[in-house]
Amino acid sequence: MADFDSPTENPEDADPVSGWQAFMDDPSMLLFLGIASPTLLYTLWGVMEVLSVPVAGY
Amino acid sequence: MSYTSMDPIPHRHWWRLPVGPDEKIWIAVAYAWCLVMLVWMVGWFFVGNQNQAGEAFKVTLDGFSNKSDQMIDQYQLKDASGNLMAEGETDVPVVQVPAGGNVYIAAHQFEWPIIPVLELGKTYVFHISSLDVDHGFSLLPIVLNLQLIPGYDYVLRFTPNKTGVYRITCNEYCGLGHHLMAGKLYVIDTAHGVVLDGKGGVKGGEIGGAI
Amino acid sequence: MATAILRNPQDFITCPDTGQNLNKPAISLAKANIFTAIVFLLAGGALGLLVALTRWPAIHILPSELFYIALTGHGAAVLLFWCHFFEVGVAYYFVTSPINARLATPKIAWFSFWLMLIGAAMATVMVLIGQATVMFSAYPPLKAHPLFYVGVILFAVGALIPMFIIIATLIKAKNERTYTGSMPLASFGILIYAIIAIFTWVMGAVIMIPTLLWSMGLIHNMDAQMYRVVFWALAHSTQQMNIVVHITIWYTLAAVLFGARPLNEKVSRMAFVLYLFALQLGSVHHLLSDPGSSFAWRTFNTSYAGYLAVLGSLIHGLTVPGGIELAQRRRGLSHGLFEWLRKAPWANPVFSGFFLSLVLFGFLGGITGVTMSNQQINMIIHNTVYVPGHFHGTVATGTTLAFFAFSYWIVPLLTRHKLAFPGLARMSTYLFGLGMGTFAVFFMAAGHLGVPRRHWDITYADASLPFQFSATVQMLVTVAEIGAVIGGTGALFYLISILGTFMGKTVEKGALPPLAEPAGVVAARLHGGTEPHIKGLEVPGSLVLCLTLLTFLIIYYFAQYKYLATIWGIR
Ligand code: HEM
Ligand SMILES: [Cu+2]
Numbered sequence: 001m002a003d004f005d006s007p008t009e010n011p012e013d014a015d016p017v018s019g020w021q022a023f024m025d026d027p028s029m030l031l032f033l034g035i036a037s038p039t040l041l042y043t044l045w046g047v048m049e050v051l052s053v054p055v056a057g058y
Numbered sequence: 059m060s061y062t063s064m065d066p067i068p069h070r071h072w073w074r075l076p077v078g079p080d081e082k083i084w085i086a087v088a089y090a091w092c093l094v095m096l097v098w099m100v101g102w103f104f105v106g107n108q109n110q111a112g113e114a115f116k117v118t119l120d121g122f123s124n125k126s127d128q129m130i131d132q133y134q135l136k137d138a139s140g141n142l143m144a145e146g147e148t149d150v151p152v153v154q155v156p157a158g159g160n161v162y163i164a165a166h167q168f169e170w171p172i173i174p175v176l177e178l179g180k181t182y183v184f185h186i187s188s189l190d191v192d193h194g195f196s197l198l199p200i201v202l203n204l205q206l207i208p209g210y211d212y213v214l215r216f217t218p219n220k221t222g223v224y225r226i227t228c229n230e231y232c233g234l235g236h237h238l239m240a241g242k243l244y245v246i247d248t249a250h251g252v253v254l255d256g257k258g259g260v261k262g263g264e265i266g267g268a269i
Numbered sequence: 270m271a272t273a274i275l276r277n278p279q280d281f282i283t284c285p286d287t288g289q290n291l292n293k294p295a296i297s298l299a300k301a302n303i304f305t306a307i308v309f310l311l312a313g314g315a316l317g318l319l320v321a322l323t324r325w326p327a328i329h330i331l332p333s334e335l336f337y338i339a340l341t342g343h344g345a346a347v348l349l350f351w352c353h354f355f356e357v358g359v360a361y362y363f364v365t366s367p368i369n370a371r372l373a374t375p376k377i378a379w380f381s382f383w384l385m386l387i388g389a390a391m392a393t394v395m396v397l398i399g400q401a402t403v404m405f406s407a408y409p410p411l412k413a414h415p416l417f418y419v420g421v422i423l424f425a426v427g428a429l430i431p432m433f434i435i436i437a438t439l440i441k442a443k444n445e446r447t448y449t450g451s452m453p454l455a456s457f458g459i460l461i462y463a464i465i466a467i468f469t470w471v472m473g474a475v476i477m478i479p480t481l482l483w484s485m486g487l488i489h490n491m492d493a494q495m496y497r498v499v500f501w502a503l504a505h506s507t508q509q510m511n512i513v514v515h516i517t518i519w520y521t522l523a524a525v526l527f528g529a530r531p532l533n534e535k536v537s538r539m540a541f542v543l544y545l546f547a548l549q550l551g552s553v554h555h556l557l558s559d560p561g562s563s564f565a566w567r568t569f570n571t572s573y574a575g576y577l578a579v580l581g582s583l584i585h586g587l588t589v590p591g592g593i594e595l596a597q598r599r600r601g602l603s604h605g606l607f608e609w610l611r612k613a614p615w616a617n618p619v620f621s622g623f624f625l626s627l628v629l630f631g632f633l634g635g636i637t638g639v640t641m642s643n644q645q646i647n648m649i650i651h652n653t654v655y656v657p658g659h660f661h662g663t664v665a666t667g668t669t670l671a672f673f674a675f676s677y678w679i680v681p682l683l684t685r686h687k688l689a690f691p692g693l694a695r696m697s698t699y700l701f702g703l704g705m706g707t708f709a710v711f712f713m714a715a716g717h718l719g720v721p722r723r724h725w726d727i728t729y730a731d732a733s734l735p736f737q738f739s740a741t742v743q744m745l746v747t748v749a750e751i752g753a754v755i756g757g758t759g760a761l762f763y764l765i766s767i768l769g770t771f772m773g774k775t776v777e778k779g780a781l782p783p784l785a786e787p788a789g790v791v792a793a794r795l796h797g798g799t800e801p802h803i804k805g806l807e808v809p810g811s812l813v814l815c816l817t818l819l820t821f822l823i824i825y826y827f828a829q830y831k832y833l834a835t836i837w838g839i840r
Contacts, residue, residue, distance in 0.1 A: 092576030217838030229721030
């Protein structure tokens with residue numbers, strides 16, 4: 001079990017941090033993900049759905 | 059020095075810290091349930107009897123209104139003495155389209171335009187739309203609710219499974235008279251003598267009275 | 270608490286009670302935003318009470334037109350203005366104090382505050398004078414006065430700007446090295462909130478600007494369905510902002526009250542990232558009973574791309590109480606499954622509001638929300654009072670109650686005034702939770718029986734084809750409204766206490782009393798209860814709570830499908 005209260009590592013350790021950790025520390029990547037995902041998957045796809053409703057002719 | 063959720067993480071490689079057993083169990087159980095819901099919802103689309111995705115068409119308000127009028131002209135019922143059947147202060151026509159036919163519900167402020175009559179167990183193609191603003195089609199007491207959008211013909215096949223007098227209420231706010239939009243629908247079973255009683259009810263119907 | 274390095278100390282004051290460093294401009298802004306939020310809660314709550322007293326069949330207080338005005342006003346004032354002013358306010362605190370950061374561009378933050386305020390006031394006035402009786406959703410072709418849309422747009426733009434300030438503040442703090450390592454979970458939650466908010470308010474502009482032009486007669490075609498698709502990207506995502514902030518507040522209060530830390534940073538942050546990626550997709554669940562979209566789009570989005578966001582919520586559901594449990598067990602409250610919870614400070618409104626919010630949000634808002642956003646289930650509750658029942662479970666007993674609890678801590682911290690009327694404060698969380706919870710449950714029951722939402726008269730007295738709801742249904746609605754009145758009383762007590770606190774006297778020290786050790790801690794230590802684990806689990810009590818929730822969810826879910834299977838065939 002992880003014990004946070006007594007760090008097992010030296011905080012100045014030069015070992016590069018994991019990619020996921022770096023991702024979560026980087027607001028710009030998160031910003032990109034957070035905007036792109038709903039804009040494409042919900043809004044744009046949804047707008048396409050409505051635009052592609054066929055015309056009944058009456 | 060202990061830290062909390064309000065402090066920067068005092069651990070350089072926090073990503074590597076192991077996840078506790080409780081969290082592992084919970085994530086596995088929780089996501090397993092999530093997948094059950096996903097499979098169930100998709101499965102119901104293929105094998106379930108109730109799916110509202112339906113079909114839709116873009117229509118003009120006039121065009122849809124004409125369809126509805128034509129239907130009323132053609133299929134409004136007549137009573138024993140040959141008079142057109144209608145109910146309520148506003149004379150809402152009672153309309154029976156043959157099984158398999160198209161039933162147009164052209165809702166408008168603040169009225170349901172027809173009282174449909176359906177045969178038990180037969181399938182009808184409902185076209186539900188609005189001639190002005192959004193309305194809500196809510197069929198009681200089974201509480202089947204659909205959104206009506208002006209300019210969109212929402213096409214769904216309905217197969218009633220209980221006879222009697224159903225009610226329709228508008229449940230999307232549509233203006234200051236929203237609460238006036240109460241309507242009605244009959245399901246009869248002619249083959250078994252469950253028919254309109256001519257007094258606003260259905261003889262021997264299963265559904266009726268207060269909702 | 271803070272482990273970081275203070276730069277530019279002249280921009281900070283140090284709280285004598287908690288030792289936190291408070292950035293001066295940030296706290297002024299936080300106070301202004303929170304105060305404004307409270308004023309809107311006062312207005313919106315009063316309108317909500319009038320609505321409730323009208324829907325109470327035996328009272329039916331307002332005439333129809335005023336009812337619809339009050340309902341529109343209630344929705345806008347609480348859902349938009351109360352929540353979002355409050356959130357901007359606390360966000361300024363969260364991105365500064367915990368990391369000793371200075372707020373970026375306070376001048377622009379003030380400018381945006383005024384934009385929001387002018388916009389909110391404008392929209393509210395247009396509603397109250399009867400020029401915008403269109404509900405907060407304002408679906409075209411229902412049309413309001415152009416100034417209503419102008420108000421909403423100003424508010425949205427005013428609420429968008431702070432999100433960039435929040436992100437800039439975080440980036441600047443990192444660059445200035447006001448802290449080392451990764452930012453606190455609380456600040457991370459607010460970062461996620463800010464990103465969601467950017468999407469949200471941009472969607473707001475995308476849909477409200479054409480609607481404004483249409484209301485002015487400059488555009489003639491307003492596609493009703495297109496509006497709904499984009500509108501819900503706005504309006505649903507505003508709810509997601511509420512959720513992210515109230516979850517951040519949960520983590521924070523667990524830290525403040527118990528010294529709790531996340532069980533595991535990776536897990537809690539991943540849960541937030543799942544929100545970031547998938548939560549907004551849920552906007553589609555407002556459109557499941559609409560015409561004009563495919564099964565594929567509906568399914569993908571309403572399942573949050575495979576229930577990822579639901580997973581995120583379920584994770585927080587364990588890790589928030591789990592953090593408390595672990596901290597309590599380490600302090601010696603480790604007997605059985607629930608000693609940690611029984612001996613929590615239930616008389617402290619900060620705790621009671623927080624924990625009730627957690628439980629009620631999960632059991633009332635969460636279970637029902639997950640169920641009703643299943644595609645087919647949606648058509649048996651869409652637009653009935655089930656819907657307001659559900660979302661008072663989320664936004665009232667979840668978000669709003671969490672905000673109550675947080676106010677009792679943050680307002681004394683920011684103002685350095687003692688909490689006024691602590692007796693009222695203590696009652697407020699229970700009254701609001703109980704009252705709104707009752708309202709939610711009974712509205713949902715009435716909704717299952719078909720009572721329409723946004724409806725002035727379910728006796729249909731003036732309708733051409735009137736009908737009756739049964740006495741049972743009337744009874745359910747009555748009980749719901751009694752709950753609403755009790756909840757409204759709780760909100761009133763909150764308002765009195767917090768407004769009193771704002772108006773109180775500054776104290777040198779002791780605005781925030783030191784958190785008393787929960788009863789029993791010392792005793793527990795004496796008889797040696799220090800073993801934090803049961804059968805190798807860290808937080809067995811929280812796990813049991815979560816499994817209980819899941820059991821309810823499963824039963825409820827299948828009960829809905831069981832009912833659905835009995836109705837007409839629909840294809
Ligand atoms: C103060 C106590 C409150 C009372 C007494 C109350 C009461 C009500 C009632 C009776 C309705 C009418 C439902 C209907 O007819 O369809 C309603 C709707 C609503 N309430 Fe509340 N509520 C309260 C608090 C809140 C809070 C705190 C929020 C959000 C933060 C909220 C958000 C809403 C919204 C968005 C609606 C829907 C408006 C619409 O349909 O356009 N309420 N409330
Ligand atoms: Cu209507």
